[in-house]
Amino acid sequence: MxxxxxxxxxxxxxxxxxxxxxxxxxxxxxxxxxxxxxxxxxxxxxxxxxxxxxxxxxxxxxxxxxxxxxxxxxxxxxxxxxxxxxxxxxxxxxxxxxxxxxxxxxxxxxxxxxxxxxxxxxxxxxxxxxxxxxxxxxxxxxxxxxxxxxxxxxxxxxxxxxxxxxxxxxxRPSYVAALKDYYAGRAGELCPDCQSRLKRNPLRLLDCKNEACQQIADRAPKSADYxxxxxxxxxxxxxxxxxxxxxxxxxxxxxxxxxxxxxxxxxxxxxxxxxxxxxxxxxxxxxxxxxxxxxxxxxxxxxxxxxxxxxxxxxxQKVEAPLLPRPPVFIAYLGEAAKNEAVKLAASLRRGDIGVIKALGDKSLKAQMRQANNLGVSYAVIIGEEELKSGTVIVRDMASAEQKSVPLGELQGELLQ
RNA sequence: GUGAGUGUAGCCAAGUGGUCUAAGGCGCCAGGUUGUGGCCCUGGAGAUCGAGGGUUCGAAUCCCUUCACUCACCCCA
Missing domain, CATH: 3.30.930.10 (Bira Bifunctional Protein; Domain 2)
Incomplete structure (x- = not known):
């Protein structure tokens, strides 16, 4: 590294x-x-x-x-x-x-x-x-x-x-004085850290984790009493x-x-x-x-x-945080012409405030669908040669695996349902 | 600053001197025919075994140094 x-x-x-x-x-x-x-x-x-x-x-x-x-x-x-x-x-x-x-x-x-x-x-x-x-x-x-x-x-x-x-x-000074008085007689029983605390910062004597020191601290004067x-x-x-x-x-x-x-x-x-x-x-x-x-x-x-x-x-405590919002739509395409359409479609959905992840490169549809699945999107939108001709698009509900053909103009409304 | 433990691919991890040109699992990528994910099957990529030095014919495996991580102390959120 x-x-x-x-x-x-x-x-x-x-x-x-x-x-x-x-x-x-x-x-x-x-x-x-x-x-x-x-x-x-x-x-x-x-x-x-x-x-x-x-x-x-x-x-x-x-x-x-x-x-x-x-x-x-x-x-x-x-x-x-x-x-x-x-x-x-x-x-x-x-x-x-x-x-x-x-x-x-x-x-x-x-x-x-x-x-x-x-x-x-x-x-x-x-x-x-x-x-x-x-x-x-x-x-x-x-x-x-x-x-x-x-x-x-x-x-x-x-x-x-x-x-x-x-x-x-x-x-506080009178309390610190009382604390010092109390500890002065017991300096020998304290851990090395506390020995130096006694001089530098007496208040800290109280929260030492050493067991012997804790017992001494338990009986020490209390600030609330002073x-x-x-x-x-x-x-x-x-x-x-x-x-x-x-x-x-x-x-x-x-x-x-x-x-x-x-x-x-x-x-x-x-x-x-x-x-x-x-x-x-x-x-x-x-x-x-x-x-x-x-x-x-x-x-x-x-x-x-x-x-x-x-x-x-x-x-x-196994408390989970609310999930962060992710894009709900993945756009897959087949072929160069469909890719152009996908580019435009992704931009138009985003301008309509719908999050979109669009495929890149020229991967197989299978690979694109796998990506959609891994991303956890709700919908995959698929554009191929046939859809281009008919001016439609396939919308697949990833959870139910149901899909239907939707005219391009109605896609946004369909996704917002 | 002090003390203890640990360090093998993105993650988990086998391996404690030669058969390691490093197992396995997860994840990732790709295939399982022609345009479709999650399961299954097959294949692939990915590791100078934290780094540097030493011992040895030979080191992931032993020694030293160093860095980092973890845990505890100190202290703090």
């Missing part, structure tokens, strides 16, 4: 497209149901945008970004996530002057330099919804409802909804709204997220009992991000979901 797709990337082949179109269609429809409008940002942005928003010390920024210098000497990065570009666009286009919150969604390729694995790629696709300029916990409830609704609309079953609140910049009165009230109200909506959420005290910009609400949707790399959607509030990027303080939240993982789970 001389060339192959770069590591961690893949071609989305025709036979996969039904899933992709279906998901895109559901994403757009869900957006419309909740009043979100599409925004397409560039594939690459100024590197600083991601460094600032995602967090200088996060794994994404320190070791996973596709960053390069362009010919003008600017540091450019292929987007490793979708929220920051939307926020940048919000600021750049003065969307604070629109009625708030501004509700946007995207479907975009995402790039991260990682070791590929099940459900993890170097280029993958996410869609996401962002509501910028609202702090009402009812908005959190609506966003989570929208995520839940999306998944049920694509017929994914047995999902779990995990929820947590990690506080704001006022109350919320300031405002955050506590917000979280309480959110849970009330979720109950009102009938969403089966579970508070997971160990749910934290890997991007620095999250505040207060964080949530994830996972397949029940789904092992590793299984998170289908994740998101939360990022009340400080717009300000961090140079705007006025603007509360916001959103979530993103991975399309490949959704398709993986659809297949696992």
């Amino acid at each position: 001389l060339y192959q797709a770069p590591r961690g990337t893949s071609d989305i082949l025709p036979q996969e497209q039904a899933y992709w179109r279906h998901i895109e269609q559901r994403v757009a429809h869900t957006a419309q149901l909740y009043g979100y409008e599409r925004l397409d940002a560039p594939v690459f942005e100024d590197t600083k945008l991601f460094a600032r928003s995602v967090g200088e010390d996060t794994d994404i920024v320190t070791k996973e970004m596709y960053t390069f210098e362009d010919r003008g000497g600017n540091s450019i990065t292929l987007r490793p996530e979708g929220t920051a570009p939307v926020c940048r666009a919000y600021l750049e286009h003065g969307m604070k002057n629109l009625p708030q919150p501004v509700k946007l969604y995207y479907i975009a390729s995402i790039f991260r330099y990682e070791r590929p694995q099940a459900g993890r790629y170097r280029q993958h696709y996410q869609f996401g919804y962002e509501a910028i300029g609202g702090d009402d916990p009812a908005l959190d409830g609506e966003v989570i409802d929208m995520a839940w609704q999306f998944f049920s609309s694509v017929k994914l079953r047995r999902l779990s909804l995990q929820l947590n609140s990690i506080g704001c910049k006022k109350c 919320l300031c009165p405002e955050c506590a009230e917000h979280f309480k109200q959110l849970k009330r709204y979720l109950e009102l909506l009938g969403l089966p959420f579970a508070v997971n005290n160990r749910l934290v997220r890997g991007l620095d910009y999250y505040t207060r609400t964080v949530f994830e949707i996972q397949p029940e009992g789904g092992g590793t790399q299984s998170t289908l959607a994740g998101g939360g509030r990022y009340d400080d991000l717009i300000e961090e990027l140079g705007g006025k303080p603007t509360p916001a939240l959103g979530f993103a979901a991975g399309i490949e993982r959704i398709i993986l789970n659809l297949k696992k």
